[in-house]
Amino acid sequence: MEAIKVGLIGFGTVGSGMAQVLHEQAGRLQKKVGTEIVLKRVADIRIEALPPHLAGIELTRDVQQVLADPGIDIVVELIGGIEPAKSFILAAIANGKHVVTANKALISQHGSEIFAAAHARGVEVGFEASVGGGIPVIKALKEGLVANRILSVMGILNGTANFILSTMTDQGLPFATVLRQAQEKGYAEADPTYDVEGIDTAHKLAILMNLAYGMSIRLDEISIEGISCIEPIDIAFGRDLGYRIKLLAITRNHGDHVEARVHPTLVPEDHMLASINGAYNGINFRGDMVGDVLLYGYGAGKMPTGSAVAADIVDIARNILNGSINRVPALSYRHEHLRPRRITPLEELQGPYYIRISAVDHPGVLSTISGILGKHGISIESVIQKGRNAQGSVPVVMVTHDAREAAVRQALAQIDALDICTARSVKIRILVDDGEEEH
Amino acid sequence: MEAIKVGLIGFGTVGSGMAQVLHEQAGRLQKKVGTEIVLKRVADIRIEALPPHLAGIELTRDVQQVLADPGIDIVVELIGGIEPAKSFILAAIANGKHVVTANKALISQHGSEIFAAAHARGVEVGFEASVGGGIPVIKALKEGLVANRILSVMGILNGTANFILSTMTDQGLPFATVLRQAQEKGYAEADPTYDVEGIDTAHKLAILMNLAYGMSIRLDEISIEGISCIEPIDIAFGRDLGYRIKLLAITRNHGDHVEARVHPTLVPEDHMLASINGAYNGINFRGDMVGDVLLYGYGAGKMPTGSAVAADIVDIARNILNGSINRVPALSYRHEHLRPRRITPLEELQGPYYIRISAVDHPGVLSTISGILGKHGISIESVIQKGRNAQGSVPVVMVTHDAREAAVRQALAQIDALDICTARSVKIRILVDDGEEEH
Numbered sequence: 007m008e009a010i011k012v013g014l015i016g017f018g019t020v021g022s023g024m025a026q027v028l029h030e031q032a033g034r035l036q037k038k039v040g041t042e043i044v045l046k047r048v049a050d051i052r053i054e055a056l057p058p059h060l061a062g063i064e065l066t067r068d069v070q071q072v073l074a075d076p077g078i079d080i081v082v083e084l085i086g087g088i089e090p091a092k093s094f095i096l097a098a099i100a101n102g103k104h105v106v107t108a109n110k111a112l113i114s115q116h117g118s119e120i121f122a123a124a125h126a127r128g129v130e131v132g133f134e135a136s137v138g139g140g141i142p143v144i145k146a147l148k149e150g151l152v153a154n155r156i157l158s159v160m161g162i163l164n165g166t167a168n169f170i171l172s173t174m175t176d177q178g179l180p181f182a183t184v185l186r187q188a189q190e191k192g193y194a195e196a197d198p199t200y201d202v203e204g205i206d207t208a209h210k211l212a213i214l215m216n217l218a219y220g221m222s223i224r225l226d227e228i229s230i231e232g233i234s235c236i237e238p239i240d241i242a243f244g245r246d247l248g249y250r251i252k253l254l255a256i257t258r259n260h261g262d263h264v265e266a267r268v269h270p271t272l273v274p275e276d277h278m279l280a281s282i283n284g285a286y287n288g289i290n291f292r293g294d295m296v297g298d299v300l301l302y303g304y305g306a307g308k309m310p311t312g313s314a315v316a317a318d319i320v321d322i323a324r325n326i327l328n329g330s331i332n333r334v335p336a337l338s339y340r341h342e343h344l345r346p347r348r349i350t351p352l353e354e355l356q357g358p359y360y361i362r363i364s365a366v367d368h369p370g371v372l373s374t375i376s377g378i379l380g381k382h383g384i385s386i387e388s389v390i391q392k393g394r395n396a397q398g399s400v401p402v403v404m405v406t407h408d409a410r411e412a413a414v415r416q417a418l419a420q421i422d423a424l425d426i427c428t429a430r431s432v433k434i435r436i437l438v439d440d441g442e443e444e445h
Numbered sequence: 446m447e448a449i450k451v452g453l454i455g456f457g458t459v460g461s462g463m464a465q466v467l468h469e470q471a472g473r474l475q476k477k478v479g480t481e482i483v484l485k486r487v488a489d490i491r492i493e494a495l496p497p498h499l500a501g502i503e504l505t506r507d508v509q510q511v512l513a514d515p516g517i518d519i520v521v522e523l524i525g526g527i528e529p530a531k532s533f534i535l536a537a538i539a540n541g542k543h544v545v546t547a548n549k550a551l552i553s554q555h556g557s558e559i560f561a562a563a564h565a566r567g568v569e570v571g572f573e574a575s576v577g578g579g580i581p582v583i584k585a586l587k588e589g590l591v592a593n594r595i596l597s598v599m600g601i602l603n604g605t606a607n608f609i610l611s612t613m614t615d616q617g618l619p620f621a622t623v624l625r626q627a628q629e630k631g632y633a634e635a636d637p638t639y640d641v642e643g644i645d646t647a648h649k650l651a652i653l654m655n656l657a658y659g660m661s662i663r664l665d666e667i668s669i670e671g672i673s674c675i676e677p678i679d680i681a682f683g684r685d686l687g688y689r690i691k692l693l694a695i696t697r698n699h700g701d702h703v704e705a706r707v708h709p710t711l712v713p714e715d716h717m718l719a720s721i722n723g724a725y726n727g728i729n730f731r732g733d734m735v736g737d738v739l740l741y742g743y744g745a746g747k748m749p750t751g752s753a754v755a756a757d758i759v760d761i762a763r764n765i766l767n768g769s770i771n772r773v774p775a776l777s778y779r780h781e782h783l784r785p786r787r788i789t790p791l792e793e794l795q796g797p798y799y800i801r802i803s804a805v806d807h808p809g810v811l812s813t814i815s816g817i818l819g820k821h822g823i824s825i826e827s828v829i830q831k832g833r834n835a836q837g838s839v840p841v842v843m844v845t846h847d848a849r850e851a852a853v854r855q856a857l858a859q860i861d862a863l864d865i866c867t868a869r870s871v872k873i874r875i876l877v878d879d880g881e882e883e884h
Contacts, residue, residue, distance in 0.1 A: 027734050031592045037659070037782040038591060038774065134589075140735035142589025150573075150581025152477055153470045153755035220476070278741060281720040295466050296579035296742065296752040302717060303738035313735040316592035328769035335477065343476040 009042035010323040013072035013103075015094055016085035017050040017065075020108055020135070022057070023312030024082060028319070029059055035320060043323055047072050073097045080322055082315060083107040092116055099123045099131075104326070106318040108135035108311055114212035118222050121336045130325065131336055132318030137163065137210040138287050140310025141303040142317065147217050147291060148338045154293025156218035158258045160437075161289035162282050163210040165305045166194045166201035167233050167253040171270075172283040175241050175250065181234055193285065203232030204253060204268040211255035211268060214289075218257065219264060220339030221347040229352040231269040240362060240432055243390060243403045244272050247360070250280040251434065263348040265355065272360050272436040279437075353412035358387065358436040361414075363402045363421060364429035371426050372402060382417040384409040399428040405436065448481035449762040452511035452542075454533055455524035456489040456504075459547055459574070462751030463521060464499055467758070474759060482762055486511050512536045519761055521754060522546040531555055538562045538570075543765070545757040547574035547750055553651035557661050560775045569764065570775055571757030576602065576649040577726050579749025580742040581756065586656050586730060587777045593732025595657035597697045599876075600728035601721050602649040604744040605633045605640035606672050606692040610709075611722040614680050614689065620673055632724065642671030643692060643707040650694035650707060653728075657696065658703060659778030660786040668791040670708035679801060679871055682829060682842045683711050686799070689719040690873065702787040704794065711799050711875040718876075792851040797826065797875040800853075802841045802860060803868035810865050811841060821856040823848040838867040844875065 012028070014021055028035075028045050035043050047064040048056060049072045056065050066072070072081060073094060081098040083105060085091050091112050096119075098105050105124070107113065113120070113133050124131045134144045138161075147156070162168050166188065173184045185202065188194035200206045208228045215223050233253050244251050249272035258265040273280040278300050282288035287305025292298050304310040325331045337344060365371045376386055390403040406414070418431045451467070453460055467474070467484050474482050486503040487495060488511045495504050505511070511520060512533060520537040522544060524530050530551050535558075537544050544563070546552065552559070552572050563570045573583045577600075586595070601607050605627065612623045624641065627633035639645045647667045654662050672692050683690050688711035697704040712719040717739050721727035726744025731737050743749040764770045776783060804810045815825055829842040845853070857870045 027592050031594070031734070034594065035592060037778050040779055140732075141738055142585045145584065145589050146581050146740075149760065150584050150756055151752065152759045153466050153474060153752050155470070155473065278720060281717060293579075293752065295470070295748045295755075297746075297749055299580055299740070299742035301585075301738070301740055304736050307736075309734045310736055313590065313592050313732065316734075317589055320591045321588065324772050325769070328767065328772045330764070330767035330769035330772060333763050333767045333769060333772075339476050340479055 009044045010080065010326060011044055011046040011078050012080045012082060012319060013046055013075060013078040014048045014082045014084065015069055015072055016083065017048050017053055017056070018084065019308045020311045020315070021048070021050070021084040023308030024084065024315040025060055025063070027309065027312040027316045031316065039320060039323055039327070041323065041327060043319060046078055047075060069094060073103070074101060078103060079326060080104045080106060080319055082319070083109060084315070086111070088112055088115065092120070095120055096123055099127050099129055102127060102129060104130045104322045106132040106315055106322065108133070108315060110136040110206065110209040110213060114209040115225055117213070117216065124336065125332070125341050128331060130322050130332055132322055133213070134318045135311045135314035137213050138289055138301065139303065139305040139307060140313045141287060141289070141301045141305065142314070143289050143301055144217065145317070146299065146301060147214065148334055151291060151293050151296060151299065154295045156259060157292040157294055159214050159218055159255070159289065159291055160279060161211070161214070161255045162252055162279060162287055163207045163255050163289065163305060164201050164253060165285035165287055166198065167204070167207070168282065168287070169193050169285045170202065171233060171236065171251055171253060174236070174238060175245070178238050178242070180238055181236060202234050204230040207253060207255045207268045211257060211266065215257050215264065215266060217338040219259065219347055220337065220344050222344065223266060223349065227266055227349045229267040229269065233270050236270055237432070239401065240360070240434060243362065243401070244360065244434070246390065247272070247405060248275050249273060249436065250275055252279060252282070254279070254437065260350060263350045265350045267352060270434055272434050274437065274439070277437065277439060353410070355411045356408050357438055358408055359406045359414050360434040360436055361404045361406065361418070362432040363427060364399050365402055365426050366428060367398050367400045368426065374424065374426065375402060375421055378420050379406070379417050382413040384413055384417055448483045449519065449765060450483055450485040450517050451519045451521060451758060452485055452514060452517040453487045453521045453523065454508055454511055455522065456487050456492055456495070457523065458747045459750045459754070460487070460489070460523040461496070462747030463523065463754040464502070466748065466751040466755045468498055470755065478759060478762055478766070480762065480766060482758060485517055486514060508533060512542070513540055517542060518765060519543045519545060519758055521758070522548060523754070525550070527551055527554065531559070534559055535562055538566050538568055541566060541568060543569045543761045545571040545754055545761065547572070547754060549575040549645065549648040549652060553648040554664055556652070556655065563775065564771070564780050567770060569761050569771055571761055572652070573757045574750045574753035576652050577728055577740065578742065578744040578746060579752040580726060580728070580740045580744065581753070582728050582740055583656065584756070585738065585740060586653065587773055590730055590732050590735060590738065593734045595698060596731040596733055598653050598657055598694070598728065598730055599718060600653070600694045601691055601718060601726055602646045602694050602728065602744060603640050603692060604724035604726055605637065606646070607721065607726070608632050608724045609641065610672060610675065610690055610692060613675070613677060614684070617677050617681070619677055620675060641673050643669040646692060646694045646707045650696060650705065653694070654696050654703065654705060656777040658698065658786055659776065659783050661783065662705060662788065666705055666788040668706040668708070672709050675709055676871070678840065679799070679873060682801065683799065683873070685829065686711070686844060687714050688712060688875065689714055691718060691721070693718070693876065699789060702789045704789045706791060709873055711873050713876065713878070716876065716878060792849070794850045795847050796877055797847055798845045798853050799873040799875055800843045800845065800857070801871040802866060803838050804841055804865050805867060806837050806839045807865065813863065813865065814841065814860055817859050818845070818856050821852040823852055823856055
């Protein structure tokens with residue numbers, strides 16, 4: 007059988023990693039697939055030459071040489087961002103080529119258009135590398151858990167944010183200091199907004215929701231809060247209360263509506279997600295049949311992401327060789343069964359909250375605060391009031407019983423307006439993992 | 446397209462779970478696969494009738510009615526054990542039927558014969574449910590990590606053993622007491638040997654090694670130690686030293702030889718495998734490209750295992766519908782590339798050990814013991830000698846630096862023969878996770 011030929015657009019970190027994976031694993035892949043998988047041509051406008059181990063592969067500055075080459079079966083897009091990536095992918099599809107991409111921003115925002123075009127043209131779009139880096143998250147959800155109604159997905163989906171929170175926790179340092187360190191080490195970008203403000207995590211959540219529910223979701227339907235507001239004092243109080251702070255993507259399936267949110271969350275320290283530290287990702291799927299399945303590994307990086315891109319290439323190569331294109335629908339459910347779902351408004355959510363109020367150290371303060379909370383139907387499970395500081399201001403930390411988001415917001419707005427409050431209150435949602443039934 | 450028809454042999458716990466999964470998920474599966482998947486007939490000699498929700502499915506006591514029915518595409522074997530399961534599977538294959546099984550004992554010991562028969566007949570054998578219950582371990586290894594040389598696999602693969610060790614750890618109770626509790630609750634079988642003596646774990650390790658390395662391994666090549674010898678005192682000392690005791694399956698790839706062992710292991714408490722408690726399983730794959738990928742979930746149980754069996758059925762159904770049978774080779778590598786590998790003899794292994802010696806409480810004892818260890822080239826990293834008991838016997842606990850298994854055995858035999866020793870020494874291997882390179 008003739009070799010499967012791959013064209014690559016974008017020879018940056020992930021692109022060079024993917025090329026290296028195909029190079030280093032060439033013999034192994036042939037023993038598994040039965041045919042050579044060959045990187046034929048690379049398009050990149052920023053580099054002058056490919057590294058010596060890739061001698062024999064053509065380098066071009068003209069992306070058309072990849073998009074229009076009749077000898078190329080699979081086009082791999084690894085330049086990221088919306089344009090020109092989107093136009094390149096649509097052009098590849100129009101030319102009858104299969105596509106593999108790691109582009110979560112694009113897939114989460116323009117997936118519908120891309121998948122519809124691929125469906126119409128009878129080609130495949132692989133995007134395993136767009137969520138969870140090298141972890142086979144998408145294959146697990148689409149195939150391994152195929153016979154499940156997905157009840158929830160909870161994940162630590164951004165390694166940079168998790169690295170920053172883990173370091174803040176271990177070293178008691180403020181966000182800005184740790185971010186600077188991470189930038190110096192190359193773990194965070196010069197502009198870290200996507201990673202630390204939860205946007206990248208929301209992109210990935212949108213993709214997982216597509217697959218879990220057979221729906222499409224607009225990014226602006228996801229409630230997003232980042233970690234730049236997290237202070238060491240809240241990490242420390244959280245710890246005293248038995249929690250770790252993690253930036254979680256959360257969706258729960260309520261049947262007629264589904265949650266979609268990204269925010270810092272207090273995770274009970276004995277929960278598996280609390281054990282996921284540093285630059286690692288962890289994603290927990292709960293299925294009605296299988297219970298909880300958690301996957302853990304590097305969510306980014308040159309070689310792990312290259313490994314996931316290569317897995318998609320192999321999957322498509324096998325379908326080319328067997329004449330079984332689109333054997334598994336791109337979005338898990340077949341095209342005609344995709345349907346919209348209502349997103350639960352954040353205000354309607356209910357759960358326990360961690361609340362920290364900075365107040366003057368006077369008698370009666372706690373009673374005033376708890377009075378306001380009570381008026382909004384918020385009852386308190388525990389209170390910590392520690393130390394007294396020079397300015398006469400003390401932190402009052404409370405953990406509430408289940409409360410409605412809308413009520414908490416209203417109560418805190420009222421509390422923040424009090425004279426006795428010396429700074430804005432802080433609220434962090436607490437993860438309640440209802441615990442599935444025993445199987 | 447006509448429905449895919451399934452025949453089931455064995456309506457026990459897993460069989461009824463699988464039937465329930467197909468029943469409850471019928472609509473969802475049709476929306477994903479595009480065709481109905483129908484359980485046509487069930488063969489079981491012990492039951493009189495199927496539950497009401499399975500009305501319409503034929504029940505028979507004659508297994509031939511499943512094996513020889515020309516209308517059945519996929520035969521699911523869920524009776525377990527070697528015979529008659531093996532004969533049934535070979536008969537199904539001979540009749541041109543695809544097979545799905547959860548039978549780890551059979552696949553680990555007679556897999557070569559079964560896969561060769563299936564290969565010759567052009568049918569598939571799915572065995573996702575044989576390792577890790579509902580966790581899509583086998584798909585992750587064969588497909589998600591396809592572009593990796595597997596460097597190691599380490600796993601907690603038996604939920605019963607992990608439940609017993611976790612409960613011993615939490616409650617400080619001896620093995621026999623916790624085993625009895627587990628048996629009363631139905632978590633452990635009346636004859637718990639397979640689970641607690643590591644045999645079931647070894648079956649699963651053999652299957653993972655087949656897939657990881659493209660080799661076949663005989664069960665007697667795996668070194669197996671169970672957990673029945675673990676005492677609460679060692680769990681407590683281990684904890685003081687920063688470890689949790691887990692029954693691990695371990696294989697490491699040394700190129701020309703590979704490790705294959707199952708034994709209780711002291712796992713550093715910050716290692717992900719140390720967080721896996723209760724009846725859960727966790728499997729860590731280390732690939733040369735992807736780094737560490739860990740999968741976690743229920744390793745057994747009616748519905749989780751049913752979920753995995755159903756995933757295999759869907760995989761095969763898709764191959765039937767697309768004419769892409771054996772699209773992914775059963776053992777990851779194509780038939781012609783399977784080859785044997787040498788197994789590292791346990792005596793050649795090297796690593797740190799936890800050693801507990803019971804000795805009379807006399808001056809000079811520690812010097813005698815450490816002298817013998819030193820003579821065998823074993824150096825000590827730390828010693829704990831605590832409390833003194835009524836009988837004048839004290840536990841002396843040592844953690845060694847890297848030592849050879851053979852040397853440790855010889856030294857301990859010599860120490861055990863001393864008059865100053867009041868009971869047999871205990872040794873537990875300590876997990877060293879060399880930490881992969883950063884990606």
